[in-house]
Amino acid sequence: MEMIKASGLKKYYVTDNYEVHALDGVSLSVEEGEFLAIIGTSGSGKTTLLQILGGLDEPTAGGVWIRGNSLKDMTEDERTIFRRRNIGFVFQQYNLIPVINVYENIVLPLRLDGAEIDEKLLEDIVRTLKIGEKLENLPEELSGGQQQRVAIARALMVKPAVLLCDEPTGNLDSVTSMEVISLLKTCAARFHQTVIVVTHQEAIAQMADRILRVEDGKLYNAEV
Ligand SMILES: Nc1ncnc2c1ncn2[C@@H]1O[C@H](COP(=O)(O)OP(=O)(O)OP(=O)(O)O)[C@@H](O)[C@H]1O
Numbered sequence: 001m002e003m004i005k006a007s008g009l010k011k012y013y014v015t016d017n018y019e020v021h022a023l024d025g026v027s028l029s030v031e032e033g034e035f036l037a038i039i040g041t042s043g044s045g046k047t048t049l050l051q052i053l054g055g056l057d058e059p060t061a062g063g064v065w066i067r068g069n070s071l072k073d074m075t076e077d078e079r080t081i082f083r084r085r086n087i088g089f090v091f092q093q094y095n096l097i098p099v100i101n102v103y104e105n106i107v108l109p110l111r112l113d114g115a116e117i118d119e120k121l122l123e124d125i126v127r128t129l130k131i132g133e134k135l136e137n138l139p140e141e142l143s144g145g146q147q148q149r150v151a152i153a154r155a156l157m158v159k160p161a162v163l164l165c166d167e168p169t170g171n172l173d174s175v176t177s178m179e180v181i182s183l184l185k186t187c188a189a190r191f192h193q194t195v196i197v198v199t200h201q202e203a204i205a206q207m208a209d210r211i212l213r214v215e216d217g218k219l220y221n222a223e224v
Pocket residue numbers: 013020021022040041042043044045046047048049092
């Protein structure tokens with residue numbers, strides 16, 4: 001089954017002084033359960049693409065369908081709820097809430113949705129991500145890599161149908177990176193998730209089912 005469909009996506013930033021074609025006609029189909037890697041140089045449009053696929057940003061032209069649901073045909077409120085229930089993000093910046101501890105950060109999306117907390121799953125996830133000792137700490141008391149792993153735990157806990165990860169291991173050493181991607185794959189298989197990972201790390205891209213490359217706002221099949 002097709003989980004993510006994008007058709008003719010364009011994202012143009014236009015001001016008096018310049019015009020940037022961050023996305024310039026991107027179409028894409030991702031099957032349920034697929035683990036897709038997206039590579040590409042800095043500024044090529046990867047983050048823009050992920051944000052639009054996840055309904056965080058609107059394209060200048062084109063559309064996105066998640067499991068057949070058209071994002072642009074939803075109201076802002078509908079899209080927010082749809083996103084919270086179906087789409088998980090791991091951002092380039094971790095976007096942790098500074099004033100609540102690690103545990104509360106991890107379960108925040110579930111609390112917002114009034115959903116139950118699967119403590120067994122949480123234990124599994126934080127053990128694998130090696131942040132089990134840090135649950136009582138505030139985000140600022142963690143290293144960058146640890147904060148990144150908290151953001152990954154938060155995304156996994158929702159068991160979203162679609163998981164969009166923007167350089168989820170950008171701050172981790174190569175061994176930990178591979179462990180984290182293995183965990184993502186294990187969770188994805190267990191919960192039938194569709195995963196897109198933007199990465200600069202070739203070894204990580206190689207762990208994906210398929211690799212695409214963004215170049216100047218266009219999408220290409222990639223062989224690494
Ligand atoms: N809000 C904005 N206003 C104007 N231009 C923007 C805006 N956001 C992104 N861009 C431009 O769009 C292009 C694509 O940016 P994007 O963040 O998608 O790149 P990226 O591939 O994720 O890069 P990186 O690997 O450095 O994260 C860049 O040229 C960037 O400068």
